[in-house]
Amino acid sequence: xxxxAILTEGLTRRFGDFTAVQDVNLSVAPGQFYGFLGPNGAGKxxxxxxxxxxxxxxxxxxxxxxxxxxxxxxxxxxxxxxxxEGMALFxxxxxxxxxxxxxxxxxxxRRTTAQRAAELLDFMELSQQPHTLITDYSHGMQKKLxxxxxxxxxxxxxxxxxxFEGVDAVASGTLKAMLQRMTARGVTIFLTSHVLEIVERxxxxxxxxxxxxxxxxxxxxxxxxxxVAGSATPAGEKMTLEEFFLHTVGGSRAATQELSWLx
Amino acid sequence: MAGLNPTLGAQVRVIGFLRWRLxxxxxxxVRGRLNLVSRAIAGVLVLGAGLGGGIALGAVAWGMTNxxxxxxxxxxxxxxxxxxxxxxxxxxxxxxxxxxxxxxxFPLSYPGYFFVRLIYGALDIATALGMCWCLGLVxxxxxxxxxxxxxxxxAVAAFVIFNLSLARMIFVWIExxxxxxxxREVMGxxxxxxxxxxxxxxxxxxxxxxxxxxxxxxxxxxxxxxxRVLPPGLAAxxxxxxxxxxxxxxxxxxxxxxxYTAGALWILHGRLRAQYRGESASAGEKPRALxxxxxxxxxxxxxxxxxxGAISAVFEKELRYxxxxxxxxxxxxxxxxxxxxxxxxxxxxxxxxxxxxxxxGAAYCLLVMTNIVYNSFGAxxxxxxxxxxxxxxxxxxxxxxxxxxxxILALDVCILWLGVRLVFHAPPMRVIALxxxxxxxxxxxxxxxxxxxxxxxxxRIDYAVFGRQRAxxxxxxxxxxxxxxxxxxxxxxxxxxxxxxxxxxxxxxxxTLALFSIxxxxxxxxxxxxxxxxxxxxxxxxxxxx
Numbered sequence: 001x002x003x004x005a006i007l008t009e010g011l012t013r014r015f016g017d018f019t020a021v022q023d024v025n026l027s028v029a030p031g032q033f034y035g036f037l038g039p040n041g042a043g044k045x046x047x048x049x050x051x052x053x054x055x056x057x058x059x060x061x062x063x064x065x066x067x068x069x070x071x072x073x074x075x076x077x078x079x080x081x082x083x084x085e086g087m088a089l090f091x092x093x094x095x096x097x098x099x100x101x102x103x104x105x106x107x108x109x110r111r112t113t114a115q116r117a118a119e120l121l122d123f124m125e126l127s128q129q130p131h132t133l134i135t136d137y138s139h140g141m142q143k144k145l146x147x148x149x150x151x152x153x154x155x156x157x158x159x160x161x162x163x164f165e166g167v168d169a170v171a172s173g174t175l176k177a178m179l180q181r182m183t184a185r186g187v188t189i190f191l192t193s194h195v196l197e198i199v200e201r202x203x204x205x206x207x208x209x210x211x212x213x214x215x216x217x218x219x220x221x222x223x224x225x226x227x228v229a230g231s232a233t234p235a236g237e238k239m240t241l242e243e244f245f246l247h248t249v250g251g252s253r254a255a256t257q258e259l260s261w262l263x
Numbered sequence: 264m265a266g267l268n269p270t271l272g273a274q275v276r277v278i279g280f281l282r283w284r285l286x287x288x289x290x291x292x293v294r295g296r297l298n299l300v301s302r303a304i305a306g307v308l309v310l311g312a313g314l315g316g317g318i319a320l321g322a323v324a325w326g327m328t329n330x331x332x333x334x335x336x337x338x339x340x341x342x343x344x345x346x347x348x349x350x351x352x353x354x355x356x357x358x359x360x361x362x363x364x365x366x367x368x369f370p371l372s373y374p375g376y377f378f379v380r381l382i383y384g385a386l387d388i389a390t391a392l393g394m395c396w397c398l399g400l401v402x403x404x405x406x407x408x409x410x411x412x413x414x415x416x417x418a419v420a421a422f423v424i425f426n427l428s429l430a431r432m433i434f435v436w437i438e439x440x441x442x443x444x445x446x447r448e449v450m451g452x453x454x455x456x457x458x459x460x461x462x463x464x465x466x467x468x469x470x471x472x473x474x475x476x477x478x479x480x481x482x483x484x485x486x487x488x489x490x491r492v493l494p495p496g497l498a499a500x501x502x503x504x505x506x507x508x509x510x511x512x513x514x515x516x517x518x519x520x521x522x523y524t525a526g527a528l529w530i531l532h533g534r535l536r537a538q539y540r541g542e543s544a545s546a547g548e549k550p551r552a553l554x555x556x557x558x559x560x561x562x563x564x565x566x567x568x569x570x571x572g573a574i575s576a577v578f579e580k581e582l583r584y585x586x587x588x589x590x591x592x593x594x595x596x597x598x599x600x601x602x603x604x605x606x607x608x609x610x611x612x613x614x615x616x617x618x619x620x621x622x623x624g625a626a627y628c629l630l631v632m633t634n635i636v637y638n639s640f641g642a643x644x645x646x647x648x649x650x651x652x653x654x655x656x657x658x659x660x661x662x663x664x665x666x667x668x669x670x671i672l673a674l675d676v677c678i679l680w681l682g683v684r685l686v687f688h689a690p691p692m693r694v695i696a697l698x699x700x701x702x703x704x705x706x707x708x709x710x711x712x713x714x715x716x717x718x719x720x721x722x723r724i725d726y727a728v729f730g731r732q733r734a735x736x737x738x739x740x741x742x743x744x745x746x747x748x749x750x751x752x753x754x755x756x757x758x759x760x761x762x763x764x765x766x767x768x769x770x771x772x773x774x775t776l777a778l779f780s781i782x783x784x785x786x787x788x789x790x791x792x793x794x795x796x797x798x799x800x801x802x803x804x805x806x807x808x809x
Contacts, residue, residue, distance in 0.1 A: 052652045055800055073796075077654035086807055088648035090580060092587050097580070100564040104576035105653045110563040118561040133587070149649075 005030040005188035011060035020046040022212040035203030043212040081155030087146040091135035106153035120148035139166040160191045200241040210249045271375040317399030324403030340495035347393040418501035421520040432531040573655040577663030621690040622698040628675040636713035641724040657795035693766040703777035705749040707784035
């Protein structure tokens with residue numbers, strides 16, 4: 001069996017007295033489309049920041065493609081692509097200038113970078129505004145550009161923090177198709193999203209984090225069937241991902257509560 | 264439904280409470296507490312300036328009243344007026360202000376909204392000082408002639424209300440213009456031109472100082488009638504006419520000030536009414552036609568000889584950023600302005616002194632550059648995350664940034680040399696050598712410490728925005744210390760060179776120091792990656808801050 005594309009052991013991050021991520025043990029196989037879910041403030045972004053080198057863990061070990069992040073940070077960075085929470089764009093460059101920059105930062109030569117940048121801009125339908133600065137792009141266009149920059153070097157593992165937020169339905173469809181083709185070719189995708197339908201449609205494996213702890217992890221089928229540890233659902237009874245998610249993170253209280261003064 | 268009809272008073276109290284909570288919550292962070300200390304220090308300074316200026320203006324007004332020279336009273340009124348209106352524009356116009364029109368989502372009546380916008384932030388430094396100084400005028404005039412006290416009070420009250428209204432009107436309109444990035448940049452360019460005008464004002468005035476006095480007075484005489492019908496002149500006129508017993512004319516002048524006030528309030532009303540009716544503050548950002556080009560080929564990135572692709576990419580990115588930045592253009596034209604300013608005062612420069620225009624200009628070029636060097640990740644904002652997850656070390660990224668900064672500095676110095684050569688004469692070789700040696704000593708020190716502070720104390724800046732954008736307080740303090748040190752060393756070398764008539768020895772001394780500073784630069788550069796990784800949380804948090 002291949003070693004996991006992403007592996008964490010006892011991953012913990014504290015901010016003073018507050019523990020944002022506690023003892024998280026993730027295992028994502030190569031080629032898996034892994035959805036990482038959790039309510040707001042659960043620790044999703046902190047985890048993804050640690051996995052991409054944007055933040056140092058307080059404790060624990062992380063391996064990407066068998067390489068320890070603590071000792072092989074640069075080697076790992078060469079093989080991953082990231083669309084972080086804030087998109088990490090340089091607002092006063094144009095789209096093509098940014099992709100040129102990104103490709104060369106990942107070590108591509110000038111010709112290949114220019115060629116791929118042109119293809120990506122065309123694919124993302126951003127090529128019609130070559131002189132527009134990124135700061136003047138719409139939010140959705142910025143998201144698409146960030147995605148283009150994350151894949152320009154052909155990464156083996158892709159980390160996406162809310163990649164579909166603000167992207168229109170047409171572009172969203174294009175991006176989903178691209179991501180599915182990537183996983184078919186063996187690329188591992190680690191995605192966080194608040195939209196459970198997207199995760200349900202795209203991901204094969206799901207992890208759920210709540211209050212900094214990984215409370216469930218498994219294939220979609222396993223989660224729905226309730227065979228995953230942490231689930232109290234009787235085995236054999238299928239649930240939707242939303243039902244399982246709400247059940248796992250304790251969202252049922254909010255659903256049953258009523259505000260009597262609301263019309 | 265009962266309880267859903269809040270009074271204006273209740274809403275204003277709630278807004279006041281909101282501002283109070285914002286202030287209290289800001290004290291939770293060290294930065295907020297430091298800001299409070301800075302504000303306290305600024306408050307003491309403002310109090311001093313207010314009291315000092317008030318007493319001085321009071322004394323001036325007292326003297327004018329006693330000497331029956333009230334026709335000069337318009338001068339202090341004009342000074343107060345110019346300060347009151349220009350200072351807030353200079354201090355805040357080019358920052359991105361909080362959109363107070365967000366209050367419109369609440370059920371606020373239009374009079375309530377108008378009132379809130381009128382008083383929201385009205386008590387700024389300019390208002391506080393302006394009011395103190397106006398009170399000084401009243402006190403001075405009243406002390407000299409108590410019978411004038413009611414007229415002085417009337418004039419000053421009308422003048423203060425006018426200034427408050429005008430300042431709010433200007434602020435609201437500027438806020439509207441600055442709501443779009445493009446107009447912020449246009450304002451930035453205007454600011455740049457204004458700065459140049461201030462720089463050039465000295466030489467131009469110097470040039471025209473040879474005018475005969477009668478000619479100058481003729482120009483002033485032509486301007487006087489215009490001055491008399493404007494609010495500061497009218498305010499002085501109220502008192503002047505009261506002294507002459509023309510009470511109805513004095514009242515008419517006060518009424519004219521009220522008329523100007525009504526005009527300012529009417530223009531303010533126009534803007535606020537549009538906001539109240541649903542035009543958001545950002546409506547100034549008009550959608551622009553997209554420049555559509557089909558199949559445009561992507562240009563290849565730059566390739567610098569002997570350097571890696573990553574360094575070339577960062578170098579290219581930096582220069583593209585600089586080229587799209589108003590302040591950077593300012594940096595590049597600064598040496599030319601410097602030469603022009605010195606040319607204006609060339610008659611004061613004697614023989615040997617002309618030789619030092621080049622080193623002084625070069626020091627000025629480096630000083631202007633420190634603004635960027637000491638916060639070199641500031642303009643990257645959220646983009647710094649890209650540097651952190653890319654497989655390029657911070658050492659390389661920082662080196663590329665320094666290379667771009669060095670290129671601009673070198674270009675600046677070359678322009679300066681050309682300007683000095685054209686306007687004065689070519690600087691002697693010994694002066695050029697001394698200047699280059701000093702730059703070789705001072706630049707690596709500035710880069711080394713600038714790199715450390717860029718990582719330790721970053722602060723987000725926008726190159727397109729002028730005004731109250733500064734590096735952190737710590738950075739400013741350290742930068743000041745470094746500049747004093749390198750300038751002191753340069754001055755010492757120059758002094759020794761002149762004292763012992765051997766400029767080459769001074770150059771050798773600076774060149775030796777340069778070796779140490781270059782070594783220190785590379786030693787610190789080697790540690791930048793480790794420091795940046797240790798500080799990555801701070802870097803992303805601070806540079807992501809809106």
